[in-house]
Amino acid sequence: MVLRIFFPQCCNQADSGLLVGHWMPGHDSAVVLAVIHYPFIPGQVKQYLQQMRSQSGVELSVLGSWSIPKEGQEHMESFLRDLSTIFPQDCWLQLSRTIGKMGFNCHVIYQDLNGSTTSCKAAKKNGKIKGCDRESGEDNEEELGDEEKMILIHYEQRKVMQSQLHPIEVPDTDPPSELREVFQTVARSRPLFFLDRYDDGPLKSTHWQSQGREASIIVELLKQASVPLCLLISWLLSKWTRICNFSLFNLYPLRFLSSKLSTCDQWSYRTEHMRTLSSVKPAAGHTPFMRKANILVSLLVDVALGVLLMSWLYRDNRISIIANALLPAADHVAKELEELLQWLMGAPAGLKMNRALDQVLGRFFLYHIHLWISYIHLMSPFIETILWYGGLSACLGITFALSLLSDMVALLTFHIYCFYVYGARLYCLKIYGLSSLWRLFRGKKWNVLRQRVDSCSYDLDQLFIGTLLFTILLFLLPTTALYYLVFTLLRLVVVMFQGVLHLSVDIINSFPLFAVGLRVCQPYQLAEGVKFRVLCEEPGTALHLLMEINPLKCSAVVQRYRVPTYSCYPKDSWAALVKKLFVGELIYPWRHKTTKSD
Amino acid sequence: MWRVLGSSPSADKTWKVFWCRGRGQNISRVMPREMGPDGAPGQVVPWRKVLWEHQPFPDNYVDRRFLEELRRNEGIRQYRYWAVVKEAGFVGQQLSSVAIFITLWLYMEQGLLSPERLLLTCLLSTLLGYGLHQTLTPLTKSGCELRTRLADLQSATIFLSFTFGFSPVLKTLTESVSTDTVYAMSAVMLLAHLVSFPYAHPSPPGSLSLNAALFASVCLASRLPGALHTFAMLSCALLVFALWPCLLQRLREYAPNQFTGLCVAVCVGGVVGLASQSPGGAVLLALALGTVTLFCPLLLVRLQRHKDNIHGPWDEAEIHEELGHILHS
Numbered sequence: 001m002v003l004r005i006f007f008p009q010c011c012n013q014a015d016s017g018l019l020v021g022h023w024m025p026g027h028d029s030a031v032v033l034a035v036i037h038y039p040f041i042p043g044q045v046k047q048y049l050q051q052m053r054s055q056s057g058v059e060l061s062v063l064g065s066w067s068i069p070k071e072g073q074e075h076m077e078s079f080l081r082d083l084s085t086i087f088p089q090d091c092w093l094q095l096s097r098t099i100g101k102m103g104f105n106c107h108v109i110y111q112d113l114n115g116s117t118t119s120c121k122a123a124k125k126n127g128k129i130k131g132c133d134r135e136s137g138e139d140n141e142e143e144l145g146d147e148e149k150m151i152l153i154h155y156e157q158r159k160v161m162q163s164q165l166h167p168i169e170v171p172d173t174d175p176p177s178e179l180r181e182v183f184q185t186v187a188r189s190r191p192l193f194f195l196d197r198y199d200d201g202p203l204k205s206t207h208w209q210s211q212g213r214e215a216s217i218i219v220e221l222l223k224q225a226s227v228p229l230c231l232l233i234s235w236l237l238s239k240w241t242r243i244c245n246f247s248l249f250n251l252y253p254l255r256f257l258s259s260k261l262s263t264c265d266q267w268s269y270r271t272e273h274m275r276t277l278s279s280v281k282p283a284a285g286h287t288p289f290m291r292k293a294n295i296l297v298s299l300l301v302d303v304a305l306g307v308l309l310m311s312w313l314y315r316d317n318r319i320s321i322i323a324n325a326l327l328p329a330a331d332h333v334a335k336e337l338e339e340l341l342q343w344l345m346g347a348p349a350g351l352k353m354n355r356a357l358d359q360v361l362g363r364f365f366l367y368h369i370h371l372w373i374s375y376i377h378l379m380s381p382f383i384e385t386i387l388w389y390g391g392l393s394a395c396l397g398i399t400f401a402l403s404l405l406s407d408m409v410a411l412l413t414f415h416i417y418c419f420y421v422y423g424a425r426l427y428c429l430k431i432y433g434l435s436s437l438w439r440l441f442r443g444k445k446w447n448v449l450r451q452r453v454d455s456c457s458y459d460l461d462q463l464f465i466g467t468l469l470f471t472i473l474l475f476l477l478p479t480t481a482l483y484y485l486v487f488t489l490l491r492l493v494v495v496m497f498q499g500v501l502h503l504s505v506d507i508i509n510s511f512p513l514f515a516v517g518l519r520v521c522q523p524y525q526l527a528e529g530v531k532f533r534v535l536c537e538e539p540g541t542a543l544h545l546l547m548e549i550n551p552l553k554c555s556a557v558v559q560r561y562r563v564p565t566y567s568c569y570p571k572d573s574w575a576a577l578v579k580k581l582f583v584g585e586l587i588y589p590w591r592h593k594t595t596k597s598d
Numbered sequence: 599m600w601r602v603l604g605s606s607p608s609a610d611k612t613w614k615v616f617w618c619r620g621r622g623q624n625i626s627r628v629m630p631r632e633m634g635p636d637g638a639p640g641q642v643v644p645w646r647k648v649l650w651e652h653q654p655f656p657d658n659y660v661d662r663r664f665l666e667e668l669r670r671n672e673g674i675r676q677y678r679y680w681a682v683v684k685e686a687g688f689v690g691q692q693l694s695s696v697a698i699f700i701t702l703w704l705y706m707e708q709g710l711l712s713p714e715r716l717l718l719t720c721l722l723s724t725l726l727g728y729g730l731h732q733t734l735t736p737l738t739k740s741g742c743e744l745r746t747r748l749a750d751l752q753s754a755t756i757f758l759s760f761t762f763g764f765s766p767v768l769k770t771l772t773e774s775v776s777t778d779t780v781y782a783m784s785a786v787m788l789l790a791h792l793v794s795f796p797y798a799h800p801s802p803p804g805s806l807s808l809n810a811a812l813f814a815s816v817c818l819a820s821r822l823p824g825a826l827h828t829f830a831m832l833s834c835a836l837l838v839f840a841l842w843p844c845l846l847q848r849l850r851e852y853a854p855n856q857f858t859g860l861c862v863a864v865c866v867g868g869v870v871g872l873a874s875q876s877p878g879g880a881v882l883l884a885l886a887l888g889t890v891t892l893f894c895p896l897l898l899v900r901l902q903r904h905k906d907n908i909h910g911p912w913d914e915a916e917i918h919e920e921l922g923h924i925l926h927s
Contacts, residue, residue: 354770
């Protein structure tokens with residue numbers, strides 16, 4: 001049987017007094033939380049503890065006595081023993097320090113119900129208990145073997161109180177581990193630490209805040225100021241929600257459009273975040289608090305980056321430079337596309353294409369590019385204005401600017417999207433036609449009811465027309481496939497660019513900046529476990545260990561505190577994507593996939 | 599020489615196979631009493647070949663009556679040479695029809711045959727063949743669904759309109775594909791047509807054979823100089839590959855003598871037609887026809903003497919995937 005006593009480091013130099021703490025049921029261990037100094041009136045101590053118990057919910061009790069010998073304080077032995085009768089406990093600790101020695105002297109006095117006491121001096125030398133003297137305990141000699149040991153574990157009270165042990169959620173069926181109970185006990189006994197030396201009360205105590213409470217005026221002021229701010233924001237939000245729910249905005253084309261624009265997505269996402277932030281009630285528990293803090297910090301960082309971007313954008317007339325560069329760029333892209341189409345209409349890469357179909361497709365797409373260029377030229381006087389007002393959105397955060405950029409890219413490359421859709425539809429039609437006509441060619445058919453291929457006897461005219469179509473489709477397939485391939489590659493480039501934008505927006509939105517900052521600046525706050533270091537192993541004293549906190553790994557921090565967002569990661573695996581591309585199904589930017597597929 | 603004589607399912611679902619050395623006379627010597635692994639305890643109870651009764655014999659026991667039920671070459675048909683030749687005539691004439699089609703295509707490609715004339719010929723022969731088909735179709739044939747004239751007309755309209763409509767498309771279809779590729783594809787497809795042709799019941803033509811032939815004819819027709827040529831060629835292909843076998847089948851059923859004569863005529867026509875374009879090809883065709891119609895039936899009749907099938911009251915041992923398992927155990 002080993003007795004473990006968790007002792008706060010701040011009480012090492014404390015004056016003599018009473019040890020206040022908590023015996024942990026089920027484990028042979030006690031947590032010392034504070035030392036109440038002499039002189040005191042026992043009744044007041046009892047009353048104070050009762051008050052603390054009701055405030056914190058921890059079973060606080062007087063564990064024993066703490067003494068540092070000073071001049072003129074000899075013959076304490078009998079006084080200390082008398083104390084144990086004032087505060088009746090099953091187990092009475094007597095800790096004392098001697099000048100010049102690192103280790104503590106520890107005595108444990110067991111009090112039976114009948115009043116007889118047994119004392120045991122824990123002293124460790126070469127792994128053996130040496131002196132263990134007993135007084136008037138003949139009747140319970142058997143219970144106390146020679147293996148009575150004591151380990152003093154020193155902990156830093158401030159860190160333990162502020163740290164959160166991970167994983168946070170533990171299954172209810174398991175009894176909480178000893179370590180978790182220590183952390184909980186220290187964290188819950190916060191009211192005990194409000195008593196500092198400037199208090200005028202009858203009691204004086206030592207703990208981590210006994211030199212004065214730690215707090216920041218700025219934080220307190222901010223806390224006070226945030227309440228009306230939150231109220232204001234939530235009022236604005238409610239107005240905004242009412243406007244959004246206006247029936248005009250729920251009409252089909254607007255809703256469809258807004259579901260396709262990533263700026264609208266970002267807007268709704270941000271609204272939801274603001275709603276989370278603006279609730280006046282303080283966050284209950286560690287997880288909601290961290291979530292709120294993460295959202296707040298990423299919001300601030302987002303806005304700061306956006307303001308930086310704006311300050312760059314609106315200086316030196318950069319907007320008009322960009323707007324002037326945009327039109328030649330679009331022209332250039334169109335010209336490149338035209339050249340590509342001309343190349344495709346010849347004999348690209350020596351491939352044997354069907355000339356007639358090639359010409360038809362090529363002219364169709366050329367006409368489309370022509371239409372597109374006219375559209376861009378029509379838009380050109382307004383581009384600078386659009387950019388100027390669009391740039392203003394950066395003050396809401398860089399994510400808005402990026403989402404707007406993504407939308408603008410989508411609009412500017414709409415012709416590529418159209419080409420892709422035409423090519424994919426044509427190709428898809430051919431693939432499906434060929435696959436079913438190939439079954440006809442072999443005299444088979446697809447049985448829909450049994451989901452299998454059955455043999456079937458066709459009529460003569462069916463066979464004739466089927467074979468005719470099969471031949472035509474087969475010989476026209478390479479041409480279509482080439483057009484499809486080229487435009488799919490173009491489309492993939494655009495999708496990749498948009499995907500990168502969406503990914504960066506998502507990272508800014510969901511990255512737990514606050515938690516990572518906490519991990520970097522105050523690693524003890526996110527604890528994963530503890531490690532023990534042997535502090536001193538002097539002969540004649542108990543084993544002294546120092547408890548140090550193991551911080552959580554950075555990757556685990558990111559994984560644990562990531563703000564959940566709508567997933568913009570590809571739902572399909574790469575193989576499924578390749579299969580879709582091969583069959584000719586349309587692919588969309590990753591974001592819309594969840595809404596597309598039901 | 600080891601032969602599998604019999605097998606019986608034993609309790610653990612594996613098949614025990616009886617192996618006996620030699621032929622019949624040896625078996626009769628090996629057979630009595632020690633045939634089973636333990637021998638029979640006594641001959642008081644007569645053995646019966648049933649497994650549902652409890653008998654004092656092991657499961658794999660058989661007595662001397664075992665081979666009495668051996669039968670050889672059961673239900674054999676004795677072929678006569680000329681009958682077989684007559685039947686093989688269908689194969690020969692199909693080979694020859696393909697040759698005729700190729701000949702026509704060669705004529706068309708060289709401009710020796712105008713598409714109008716080919717179309718006219720096709721039309722006339724179609725009408726002639728349709729009339730013959732209708733006369734041969736028995737009016738009393740009940741139970742089988744009879745195609746009405748309207749349905750026939752509808753089919754013909756579909757054929758002609760689709761072919762005519764698609765012929766410009768088909769004309770440009772293989773423009774960019776090299777001629778060798780087209781020839782190779784056609785040859786493979788025609789071969790597939792010949793191999794997969796349902797010679798026993800050609801009257802609805804088999805899907806794969808007809809499709810392969812049509813594919814080949816589309817490939818070949820797309821090589822011709824004009825759209826009308828393509829149309830004529832495809833109509834001709836339809837006639838040769840789809841309609842002609844149906845008529846021939848009717849003839850085989852109701853006028854066997856004329857059928858033989860027609861087969862010979864087609865064969866001769868094919869050889870002569872090919873000879874006018876390529877004599878070497880004609881020689882090859884004649885050789886092939888001779889092999890198929892004369893030599894192969896001779897071989898069949900000769901080899902039939904060596905046929906030796908035995909049937910008996912045993913299950914034939916089939917050893918496939920558990921071979922390794924049996925060898926190791």
